[in-house]
Amino acid sequence: MTKQTILIIEDEKDIRELLVYNLRKDGYAILDSGDGKEGLDMARSKLPDLILLDLMLPGLDGLSVCRELERGANTASIPVIMLTAKGEEMDRVVGLELGADDYMVKPFSVRELLLRIRNILKRHVQAAAGGSLSRHGLSLDPGAHKAAVEGVSIDLTATEFRLLENMLRHAGQVRSREQLLDDVWGYHFEGYARTVDTHMRRLRAKLGAAADLLETVRGVGYRFKD
Amino acid sequence: MTKQTILIIEDEKDIRELLVYNLRKDGYAILDSGDGKEGLDMARSKLPDLILLDLMLPGLDGLSVCRELERGANTASIPVIMLTAKGEEMDRVVGLELGADDYMVKPFSVRELLLRIRNILKRHVQAAAGGSLSRHGLSLDPGAHKAAVEGVSIDLTATEFRLLENMLRHAGQVRSREQLLDDVWGYHFEGYARTVDTHMRRLRAKLGAAADLLETVRGVGYRFKD
């Protein structure tokens, strides 16, 4: 699960910093710009997973940015949440002129914004991602958070599940400890590489006879048997 | 499957156009009226699948329209979402007692409205098709707001019922506390995730022997046994 990127286009510094801080804390990678034109360029070059867009902007106003995004083949599908100050006649604007996915009126609840972002991203991700994974008698169902070996279900903790899922999604590929720390634990985790070893051991113990599905690649990392 | 029809009864032109535009984009067939009396007539003659009804209306006010709809044999089962301006003393109970399925306070998020509409329509379709949900000896009848374990009925409060219903509708899937807060409590709930725990406990207590149908998935959320 790679970190998702959110682009914030907002000229008010205080609000931008508030958003950057909270979104970063929530585990997103953040790009930000205080200018409409620059923000649009960033959107086109970085292709973020979601855009928070202020309506009133220097350079190029929010509506125009939105319209331009809609026009680009690569940017049209990026969900946009509009931010507006109270009294900016939002209803008409958002609804009639373009396809923002949602909008929030300032001052808004950060928590509510986070929830909406999560929901919107989830929907977009789910549209892309598939169902359950299985290989060599091991099956994982991420939605149900259930795992089974040869049909016999096994209990995994949250971390173990994420680790095994990541290995399975990259079956046949060697995964370095660093990659695993990034993907499973997250970029922010300043961990000890041996942590991965420990969890591999725990996973192997729980996998029982299927333990050898997790192969050690000495000097490199681990690999899920192809 | 034919397009579902939504009737909008709202006198403010801007809002009406906002709704027409967005709902049409979402794939619904739209009827609209700016007058209470006319709207009621349209409802009776066209029998839409859902009605968005403003509270303050010329001709005939929203509550009266709602009451009339409830009275008609053909219109009583049509779900109604009430729209009210902030400050218009809209007692939820009054509206809900009159048969409104939900209500939203202006200015509202178009996206949220669309979600609610989708949910309500889905529920109505399901209610018409099958009726009650049941699994593993637990049965729920959302229409009647009744629950039973092994045929023995149990009393659930409104929140408990919604929570259990949500779990049951996603049986086998892990539901995070955030998802549950969103779905069961709503976007605007600035709550504490422990609230979910507490309600799970209350549900389990009422479920008695069937308490283990609600499984804890540590570090992730809860899951209704598949």
Added chain:
DNA sequence: TTTTTTTATGACAGAGTTGTGACGTTTGCA
């Protein structure tokens, strides 16, 4: 072989999560 490097294992403490009882507030109702 011996030495060095890398990985596996066992133990452990602290961090985090959940269940529970209690309490205060709100809401509906008599």
Added chain:
DNA sequence: TGCAAACGTCACAACTCTGTCATAAAAAAA
């Protein structure tokens, strides 16, 4: 108005999970 039910919040204890470290084992290199 007062009461009871429903609901959200909180504090706390029990428990699980998880990262870290020391050490053993294994593999590779010398």
